[in-house]
Amino acid sequence: MSRQTNGGWLRVVGTGPGPDRWLTPETAAILAEATDLVGYAPYVARCPERPGQTRHASDNRVELDRARHALELATAGARVAVVSGGDPGVFAMAAAVMEAIDGGRPEWRTLDVTVHPGVSAMQAASARLGAPLGGDFCAINLSDNLKPWEVVEKRLIAAAEVGFVIALYNPASRARPRQIFDAFACLARVKAPETVVIFARAVGRPDERITVTTLGAADLSMVDMATCVIVGNADTRVIERGEDLEPWVWSPRSVAR
Amino acid sequence: MSRQTNGGWLRVVGTGPGPDRWLTPETAAILAEATDLVGYAPYVARCPERPGQTRHASDNRVELDRARHALELATAGARVAVVSGGDPGVFAMAAAVMEAIDGGRPEWRTLDVTVHPGVSAMQAASARLGAPLGGDFCAINLSDNLKPWEVVEKRLIAAAEVGFVIALYNPASRARPRQIFDAFACLARVKAPETVVIFARAVGRPDERITVTTLGAADLSMVDMATCVIVGNADTRVIERGEDLEPWVWSPRSVAR
Numbered sequence: 001m002s003r004q005t006n007g008g009w010l011r012v013v014g015t016g017p018g019p020d021r022w023l024t025p026e027t028a029a030i031l032a033e034a035t036d037l038v039g040y041a042p043y044v045a046r047c048p049e050r051p052g053q054t055r056h057a058s059d060n061r062v063e064l065d066r067a068r069h070a071l072e073l074a075t076a077g078a079r080v081a082v083v084s085g086g087d088p089g090v091f092a093m094a095a096a097v098m099e100a101i102d103g104g105r106p107e108w109r110t111l112d113v114t115v116h117p118g119v120s121a122m123q124a125a126s127a128r129l130g131a132p133l134g135g136d137f138c139a140i141n142l143s144d145n146l147k148p149w150e151v152v153e154k155r156l157i158a159a160a161e162v163g164f165v166i167a168l169y170n171p172a173s174r175a176r177p178r179q180i181f182d183a184f185a186c187l188a189r190v191k192a193p194e195t196v197v198i199f200a201r202a203v204g205r206p207d208e209r210i211t212v213t214t215l216g217a218a219d220l221s222m223v224d225m226a227t228c229v230i231v232g233n234a235d236t237r238v239i240e241r242g243e244d245l246e247p248w249v250w251s252p253r254s255v256a257r
Numbered sequence: 258m259s260r261q262t263n264g265g266w267l268r269v270v271g272t273g274p275g276p277d278r279w280l281t282p283e284t285a286a287i288l289a290e291a292t293d294l295v296g297y298a299p300y301v302a303r304c305p306e307r308p309g310q311t312r313h314a315s316d317n318r319v320e321l322d323r324a325r326h327a328l329e330l331a332t333a334g335a336r337v338a339v340v341s342g343g344d345p346g347v348f349a350m351a352a353a354v355m356e357a358i359d360g361g362r363p364e365w366r367t368l369d370v371t372v373h374p375g376v377s378a379m380q381a382a383s384a385r386l387g388a389p390l391g392g393d394f395c396a397i398n399l400s401d402n403l404k405p406w407e408v409v410e411k412r413l414i415a416a417a418e419v420g421f422v423i424a425l426y427n428p429a430s431r432a433r434p435r436q437i438f439d440a441f442a443c444l445a446r447v448k449a450p451e452t453v454v455i456f457a458r459a460v461g462r463p464d465e466r467i468t469v470t471t472l473g474a475a476d477l478s479m480v481d482m483a484t485c486v487i488v489g490n491a492d493t494r495v496i497e498r499g500e501d502l503e504p505w506v507w508s509p510r511s512v513a514r
Contacts, residue, residue, distance in 0.1 A: 012384075016281075016374075020282065021281060021282050021283035021286075022281050022282075022283060022374065023281070023282070024273075024278060024279050024280070024281060024376065025277065025278050025279075025280070025282070026278035026279060029278075063510075087376075087380050088384070089380055089383040089384055089388055089390050089391070090380070090390060091510070094383070094384070094387065094388035094391065094507075095388040095391025095392070095507055095508065095509065095510045096510065097388070098387045098388045098391065098496065098505055098507030099507065099509060099510070101496060101505065102494060102496050102505075102507070109496060109497075109498045109499070109502075110498060110499060110502060114384075115383075115384040115385075115387060115388065116384055117273075117279065117376045117380040117381050117383070117384040118376070118380075119281065119344075119374045119375065119376065120380070123344050123346055123347070123374040123375075123377070124374050126346040126351070126372075126374070127269075127345070127346055127351070127371075127372040127373055127374040128372075130351065130355045130372060131346055131351035131352040131354070131355045131372065133346050133347060134346070134351060134352025134355065135352070135398075136395065136396060136397045136398060136412055137395065137396055138393065138394065138395035138396070138416070138421055139393060139394055139395070140393045141392075141393060141510070146510050146511040146512070147511055147512035147514075148512065148514050151419075151420070151512045154419050155393055155419045155420070155421065158415040158416070158418065158419040159395070159415070159419075159421075161415065162408075162411050162412045162415040162416075163408070163412070164395055164412065164416075237359060239355065239358060239359050239366060240366075241366045241367060242366070242367060245366075245367060248355055248358065248359075250351075250352055250355030250356065250359070251352065252352065252356060253320075253348070253352045253353065253356070253398070253403050254403040254404055255403070255404035255405065255408050257404075257405050
């Protein structure tokens, strides 16, 4: 719904972690109708090319500028898709667009803006491995440009102590290569060394790499920005399937009484 | 991958919270190829009817029996889709199938079994409202037939204390109508009465009902089994948009230093 009459709209969408087979029909239709695509360059590059459509590909870490630019375009009458990888609601552009509206021009509040769900990286990773997120779980963004490291540490410790399975997003980057080392040092104070750990890199894409290891044995130099890290709880189990089949990983739905 | 040669397989899929526009192409293709659909009756009913396809619709709370039945069918050569609502990896059938394999017949380990991600209820709710899951968040299943209530309480308190946004699944049922009352009493010990709360019932379906309220003012009698409850953190905000437009709800990506 909107009070705008020039036909402009803004749709916040996610392509899923990679392949088209995870792109919802709703999002595919929006990408086909949009006059303008706005997003971090690698995500915009995943969208099919359409004649007449303008691509506004930007660097990462400029989410708020990107959101404001998209709102300006829609206000001027463009049909704008703001494109995230994964689900736009999970550590992606939906919150940035809302932040821009909240602090922005009054007319942005009545603009025709909608958000559309997608498949997030932790879900693709979980499916690929079996059911590591099978019990209660949490998702933590390790980017420390958004919050003090003490907050991240407090959340990691609390989540480990009460038995959440933990999904870690943005675990490492060139600017912040030590985040995942600090996070694991923190988790090792609470969790046993044999706790199951998954590194799910680029799930569903040609450069996919899956590693099943433990908190004590994990080689953290393998973790990059395209990796979703899942740290099991005390009940997370590995099912060995023999030499030529990859193991399953799953977390029970139940907790013993 | 599999060592089985009779063509049988098992695919664990989710339809998304309701409408076909959230069903991934991957899952649509699996539903079209399956000879047998296995699942909780309302989820099986959402799948398109296909000539020759057998539907095994069961009651809820029999997940493990259902998983074993599906594994038996696939072992006998059937192409079986185990159908959940939402994402099969989030409080749904993926963990039940893994549990059945882990404790079941050795040949189930080498069966052609795969899990496929979908859109979960909290993601559809988050998109519908804006970006309430915008920061770090956790998902807790309130069903106490799976774990002692003390575990649920400990997780709620810990999540509230360190500022996770909290998504609650299975908040109430005929058998357990008091769960959500107990959970909110618990959260009220830690969180301020003005904490933003969302009841997102049947998002995307004709009987959808969205309520934005606060921890102090929430009418918990509105919460049923089809409701996904999202409890904000201290920074979760409401954007009022005027009389004829629904408000946005969002949680910042960042935490102030």
